[in-house]
Structures are given as structure tokens and as C-alpha cells.
Amino acid sequence: MRLALDTRKDEDRTLVTARGSIDLHSSESLQSHLIGLLDEGDRQIVVDLAAVDFCDSSGLNVLVRAYKHARVTNAALVVTGAQGRVQNVLRTTGLDKYLIREL
Template identity: 70%
Template structure:
């Protein structure tokens, strides 16, 4: 299964709902969408991974780079809905500490 992305905007927040797998073949699409939102002036971006069943290192790289890019633009990027294998990989890598819930004051340098 590939990756489908659906963007909604509500109450000053842009949410990207992802469905499928985030891997080497699909991560560029997510990267482009995230950059488009932040560069377009969105200040709060949420990536909903509820319907994502797999995320490899290229997907993690996209999320980390988008997080850093958002911070550089005085915006926030958080992840919600991660469960199962996706949640496990975020926790194992420690990325959950700053991506899930957007803990203030923490980050990746």
C-alpha cells in the first residue's frame, strides 16, 4: 500500500492525515506537503498517523527535518495517533519525546 495524505485546516491548525506506509518510496510526498504548509505560513501543523501501519527510517527523517524546519519558522509540528509498530519505532528512537504532543522546551538539535 502506498501513502495517501489528506490536509484539513481548522482553528489555526493544519492537520495532515496520513494513510498507508511511510517509506523510501512515499516519504518525499510527505516531506513536500509538510514543507508546503510551513513555508505557506501555517504555525501549527499536526501529522495524524492513526492510519499509518509502517514508518521506516526515511519517514522518521522526514518528520525530524520537518520538525526542525517548523521550529526555525516559529511554528510547531507534532505527531498524533501513532500506535503499534509506528509508536514503537518513535519510542525506541526517542523521537516520541519531542514529536508526540510537542513537549515544550525539548527538541532535536
């Protein structure tokens, strides 16, 4: 399934809802989107992965890069809603400690 991104902004945060798979073919668009939001001045980004069914190492790399870019720009980037295989891969790699936040 292709990756679809929906972005909604309110006064203090930006919610990016992802649907589909984050893999080698789709990770570049996610990275461009997240880095673009940070570079535009968004300071609190929440990435909702509830509708993501798969995330490979390229997807994890994108999330880590965006997280680090957020920190450098005095912003915050967190992940919420990860389930099943996506949640397991975040836990297995230890990234859940840095990325996952429940809203």
C-alpha cells in the same frame, strides 16, 4: 499500501492525516507536503499517524526535518495517533519525546 495524505485547515491549525506506509518510496511526498505547508505560513501542524501501518528510517527523517523546519519558522509540528510498530519506532528512537502529542 501507498501513502495518502488528507489536509484540513481551521483557524489555528492544520491537520494532516496520513494513511498507508511511510517509506523510501513515499517519504519524499510527505516531506514536500509538510515543508510546503510551513513555507505557506501554517504555524501549527498536527500529523495524524493513526492510519499509518509502517514507518522506516526515511519516514523518521522526514518527520525530524519537518519538525526542525517548523522550529526555524516559529511554527509547531506534532504527531498524534501513532500506534503499533509506528509508535514503537518513535519510542525506540526517542523521537516520541519531541514529536508525539495527544490531542
